[in-house]
Amino acid sequence: MNSPPQAELPVPTGAPASAAEAESTPGASQSLPRWFLISVAVVALLALLASALLWQKLSSIQEQLARQSADAGAQSLEARAVAKQAQELAREAAARVAVFDARLSEVSLQRTQLEELMQSLSRSRDENMVVDIESAIRLAQQQAQLTGSVEPLLAALKSADQRVVRAAQPRLTPLQRAIARDIDRIKSAAVSDTPGLLVKIDELVHLADELILANAVLTVGGTASGQRALPEVKVLWWQRVLQVLRDETRILLRVSRIEQPEAALVSPEQSFFLRENFKLKLLNARLGLLARQLDSARADLAAATLTLNKYFDASSRKTQTAAALLQQVQAQMKTLQLPRVDDTLAALTTAAAGR
Secondary structure, X not given: OOOOOOOOOOOOOOHHHHHHHHHHHXXXXXXXXXXXXXXXXXXXXXXXXXXXHHHHHHHHHHHHHHHHHHHHHHHHHHHHHHHHHHHHHHHHHHHHHHHHHHHHHHHHHHHHHHHHHHHHHHOOHXXXXXXXXXXXXXXXXXXXXXXXXXXXXHHHHHHHHHHHHHHOOHHHHHHHHHHHHHHHHHHHOOOOOHHHHHHHHHHHHHHHHHOOEOOOOOOOHHHHXXXXXXXXXXXXXXXXXHHHHHHHHHHHOOOOOOOOHHHHOOOHHHHHHHHHHHHHHHHHHHHHHHOOOHHHHHHHHHHHHHHHHHHEOOOOHHHHHXXXXXXXXXXXXXXXXXXXXXXXXXXXXXXXXXX
16 A cells, blocks of 8 residues: 655754854853952952951950050059059158147147236236226126025125225226116015015915815715714614715715816825825925026916916815915015126226237
């Protein structure tokens, strides 16, 4: 059998060209790695040189830092030594300043003592007399304050007047006039009698035990005795019972007016301490009067008066007597202030200054 004729396939025209390129490619691929290797070697060489330079620079920087740290350590040691020396010098200077201050104070004290000695040596007879008179008057003033009497002060002023008169110095004339004024003022001043005040305070202390409290229960002894004095009358038993109940009711129940609520709350046990407290206030006033502490004595007397008016029966005769004594003592305490001799002391100061 005859086979049918086969059709001829078309041959692509670009096939030879691609074959030619395929033949030429292996040559190109063999030439590229050589240049690449050369460039890589050059780059590696440059990197090696750069790292060597950097390593050398780092080494120089480390050496420089080490030298600088060593220099800084040496400088710090030197600074510490200098600071220690400065501290020691400051301590020495402070010690020297303290010694100088002590010596300066001693020198100033010696100078003051020498000046006082020179003034005492160069003081004239009149100045010595003025100083003696001032000392005597101040001492007499203290004695008058302690004793509560003006006699020591009057005696000192009279003695000073006599000494000034005997001196016959014109510059002491103001002193003489001041002494005369003070003497007249002291003689005309009304000063209370301190012993009399002490006696009145003692009477109040003794009277404190007999004072009646505001809430004290009245005794019925007088009523019972009056009933016993009556002639016996025959009464019935129920009348006798009513009489007993009435008497007991009068004892148990008492209606009275108390101005201070605190006075009604005082128990019988507290009454003892209330009286003792009243006595202590009076005794404190007595001690203050003896010590010439007039303000303290006045305060104690005012507290005693408040206690008397608050807790004790105002209608009782003994309470009224104690209140009157307290008023007298308080009134006389106002005139216990001794007169002062300020004019004489001022004249003495002027005479001592030589003006």
